[in-house]
Amino acid sequence: QKEVEQNSGPLSVPEGAIASLNCTYSDRGSQSFFWYRQYSGKSPELIMSIYSNGDKEDGRFTAQLNKASQYVSLLIRDSQPSDSATYLCAVKTSYDKVIFGPGTSLSVIP
Amino acid sequence: GAVVSQHPSRVICKSGTSVKIECRSLDFQATTMFWYRQFPKQSLMLMATSNEGSKATYEQGVEKDKFLINHASLTLSTLTVTSAHPEDSSFYICSARDREQGKGTEAFFGQGTRLTVV
Numbered sequence: 001q002k003e004v005e006q007n008s009g010p011l012s013v014p015e016g017a018i019a020s021l022n023c024t025y026s027d028r029g030s031q032s033f034f035w036y037r038q039y040s041g042k043s044p045e046l047i048m049s050i051y052s053n054g055d056k057e058d059g060r061f062t063a064q065l066n067k068a069s070q071y072v073s074l075l076i077r078d079s080q081p082s083d084s085a086t087y088l089c090a091v092k093t094s095y096d097k098v099i100f101g102p103g104t105s106l107s108v109i110p
Numbered sequence: 111g112a113v114v115s116q117h118p119s120r121v122i123c124k125s126g127t128s129v130k131i132e133c134r135s136l137d138f139q140a141t142t143m144f145w146y147r148q149f150p151k152q153s154l155m156l157m158a159t160s161n162e163g164s165k166a167t168y169e170q171g172v173e174k175d176k177f178l179i180n181h182a183s184l185t186l187s188t189l190t191v192t193s194a195h196p197e198d199s200s201f202y203i204c205s206a207r208d209r210e211q212g213k214g215t216e217a218f219f220g221q222g223t224r225l226t227v228v
Contacts, residue, residue: 036219043116088153088154097159098205100146100153101153
C-alpha cells in the first residue's frame with residue numbers, strides 16, 4: 001500500500017463549478033496534512049494546511065480532514081481556468097517525513 | 111510565507127561530471143531541509159532529509175555516495191550529484207522547515223533545479 005494515494009485524474013470541471021480532490025493516507029499517526037498546487041515545470045506552492053478534524057476554509061478553498069477514515073480532501077469553489085494544475089496531497093508522517101501523493105491533474109474548462 | 115531560494119534553476123552538464131545545487135532559506139533558520147526528485151508526470155520522491163550539523167538521512171534506494179548532501183549552516187544546504195549520468199536528469203527540489211514554528215509547520219519549497227545530463 002502506498003503511503004499517500006490520490007486519484008490521478010485528469011479531473012475536468014467547467015468554469016464556476018466545484019472541484020473536489022481526494023487523498024487517503026496509510027500512517028494513522030500522521031498529524032499534519034497539506035495541499036500543494038504545481039504548475040507544469042514549476043515547484044509546488046502551498047495552498048492549505050490542516051491539522052485537526054473538520055473543515056478549514058481559505059477563500060475559495062476548503063480542506064477537510066477525517067483522521068478516523070484517514071482521508072483528506074480539497075474543495076475548490078467557483079473554479080477558474082487559472083486553477084488548472086496538478087494538486088499534490090502531502091502528509092507529515094509519524095516518523096517526521098513529508099510524503100507526497102502522486103497528484104491529481106485538474107483542468108477547468110472555460 | 112517564508113522564502114527558500116534554490117540555484118541554479120536550470121543546468122546542463124556532461125555525463126561523468128558533478129553538479130552542485132544550493133538551497134538557501136532567506137528569511138528564516140531551517141533546522142531541517144528536504145531534497146526531492148521529480149521525474150516528468152510523476153510526484154515528488156523524497157531523496158533525503160538533512161539536519162543542520164549532522165549527516166543526512168537517505169531514503170531507501172538513494173545512493174548517498176552519488177547524491178552528496180551538506181547542511182553546514184541553518185540557512186544553506188547543498189546537493190551534489192556526482193558523476194552524473196543521463197538517467198539522473200530530473201527536476202530536483204529542496205524544501206525547508208522553519209525552526210521557530212515547530213515540527214507541525216509546513217515546509218517551504220525552492221524554485222527547483224532542472225538538471226539535464228547529456
